[in-house]
Amino acid sequence: MSTSTTGRHVSSVDPDLGYRPGPLGRLGVTVTRHARLTTVVWLLVIVGLGVFAPKVEAQLSGAGWQADGSESVAARELAQQHFGGNASSAIQVVVHSTAGPVDRGDGKQVLAEATKILQHDPRIADVVQPQPGATLSKDGSTAVLLAGAGVDTNEMVKVADDLKGELQGLSTDTVQVDPTGASLLWSDFNAANLSAMMKSELYSWPATLAILVLAFGALVAAGLPLVLTLSGLVASAGSLVLINHLVPVSIWAMNFAMMFALALGIDYALFLVVRFRAARMGDHDSPRRAVAETMDTAGKAVLLSGATVLISLSAVMLVPSPSFRSMAGGIMLSVVFVLAATLTLLPLVLFKLDQRINKLSLPWVHSGEHASPRFRAWGERLWRRPALFGLASLVVLLALAAPILGLRTAMPSIKVLPDGASARVGYDQVQRSFGEGAPGTLQVVVDRAQADRASAVLSHDPGVAGTMPAMPAADGSAYALIQAVPTVDPSDPALSTTVDRLRADLPSTAKVGGAAVENLDLKSQLDASAPLVIGVILALGFLLLLVALQAPLIALLGTLASLLSTAAAFGVARLVFQEGWGSGFLGFEPQGFLDAWAPVFFFAMIFAIAMDYTVFLLASAKEHYEHSRDPKDAMVGALAHSGRVIFAAGAVMVAVFFTFSLSGPLPPKEMGVILGIAVLLDAFLVRLVLLPVLLRLTGRAAWYVPRWLGRLLPDIRFSHD
DSSP, X not given: OOOXXXXXXXXXXXXXXXXXXXXXXXHHHHHHHTHHHHHHHHHHHHHHHXXXXXXXXXXXXXXXXXXXXXXXXXXXXXXXXXXXXXXXXXXXEXXXXXXXXXXXXXXXXXXXXXXXXXXXXXXXXEEEOOOBTXXXXXXXXXXXXXXXXXXXXXXXXXXXXXXXXXXXXXXXXXXXXXXXSHHHHHHHHHHHHHHHHHHHHHHHHXXXXXXXXXXXXXXXXXXXXXXXXXXXXXXXXXXXXXXXXXXXXXXXXXXXXXHHHHHHHHHHHHHHHHHHHHIIIIIOOOHHXXXXXXXXXXXXXXXXXXXXXXXXXXXXXXXXXXXXXXXXXXXXXXXXXXXXXXXXXXXXXXXXXXXGGGOSBOTTGGGOOSSXXXXXXXXXXXXXXXXXXXXXXXXHHHHHHGGGGGOOEEOOOGGGSOTTOHHHHHHHHHHHHHOTTGGGOEEEEXXXXXXXXXXXXXXXXXXXXXXXXXXEOTTOOSEEEEEEEESSOXXXXXXXXXXXXXXXXXXXXXXXXXXXXXXXXXXXXXXXXXXXXXXXXXXXXXXXXXXXXXXXXXXXXXXXXXXXXXXXXXXXXXXXXXXXXXXXXXXXXXXXXXXTTHHHHHHHHHHHHHHHHHXXXXXXXXXXXXXXXXXXXXXXXXXXXHHHHHHHHHHHHHHHHHHTTSSSSHHHHHHHHHHHHHHHHIIIIIIIIIHHHHHHHHGXXXXXXXXXXXXXXXXOOOOOO
């Protein structure tokens, strides 16, 4: 694959290669000629950043799920600043006695010891003792100690990590201690999520290696993608730890990066290794020329694919939420490292191994060629009967996409936690003792002069079960805090209606907050951002395909095909996670909705992966069309040369993603099922059936580019001269 030259500037032919390589071909040759320097640089990167990698789970933050600039975040900041940390991120220590009033006997002693533990931690602000009618139940059996937030939300999750075990250890035969609240929820969730991620990784690596061995037919060749991906992951993990010292990075950034980098790294390495082996086994080129040809062909497709992934994920940055931006940034960082390793380290490894890449091979490896006879035969079949196969694939995709019309979204409920998690046990106890809406207590910060009016509005609202007296600011400032218990569970959609009504009726200085309201504001922000994010992803994806392929029609059809497989994945997601199909098998309790962050974030991830396969297939088709100017050769040749790679890469991704659906809390299951279904449909139905059929039906028009557009686009060619 080489970028054509026009005008007066023409580079000389490389005497070692016998032709003029393109930019990526020259990069591949350069790293082989400077092998020691390349090796030293990568060792420094991996070792230097790898030193920090083991700290990634302890260092990265656990919160950040908020809509920056929202009213609820403003209310939390005021509550933390002026009311002794009595904010949504405060820790609630629920103490329940089964042997009489909790403020006597063992219960009294446990409350005193819990107070000492909380007061001893400098990150805790004021510790508020149980108040009758507010945080002491009517029957006296349950009390809530409030540990004010003296640090930001990210640090409060770490406080919860540090203190929850010691607090739970205060429990006796008659007294149960269970810390809860938003900070504990994220602490417990992150712990369960980490356990699930590690378990899934243990499942996915052996399955991935088995698929790669079958695809490559040789253990050495199969191991290269895993080593490459591991190098990129170690570097990105260390980088995230360093970045976290500058800006908070969500732990989810690493969780998603682990999964995404593994899948993409294998994809990229698979494409390059297959092309290199073809050059050495089929054309019998020298190792250096094989590297140059590999980089000029497969390398360019990998670079364009990586650019598509980065562009898709960058659109998530438009969502004004720290967690979303750090998750997208973490994945992008891992992709950059994996891409850099693929385009610099892998060519050197291929050059050094050369024919030894086929060591420990299976019997059929020496008959392997770049073109697959089976996929060529499949291409011929699609060419003969495009309407049959195209219509069948379209009907399946549309049928699976249809349920998306009834998709509902909401922020995760307490059901995402395991039954025995401290935050969930405490949450349930608060509901039993103080009412259904007590875990979602509203916090209204208002000017003291308007406090009586605000209290009256809250007391008369049908969505409020009870209101506590206005509390003046502890620091003497002109604020008052009113806490109100809603009538419904925090995850009930009716709470949103109540909050909207209160914001309309309360005095102008009032700010309504609380953990449940922060979730509602984040959902509103996600709903508002989704059309913009999706539109930007589609537009940038189309533009990149247009630049890469120089063909507006097939670039548009490739983009729309990716959109179709994405819609089908979310249609299945509705059936599984909203309606509960297969919940028993997957081991989760359906919430009746899909988590609100899934459409925006998963759309970006699915579209990135879909475009990854699109680039691989259409780059190969364009390469064949540049050689022959024959639409049939372009379509059949693309399947023959890239079909096996797409099939193997798709199988690896499906294996990786589905392992995440087998264990842990609900969000990783959503991630595993939705991404796994998306890849399954996209790789095997869209890229290997529908898109080739579209190439067949459009013929030469697929590659037509108007002259005026051709003059505007850079001249990029995929054929190797």
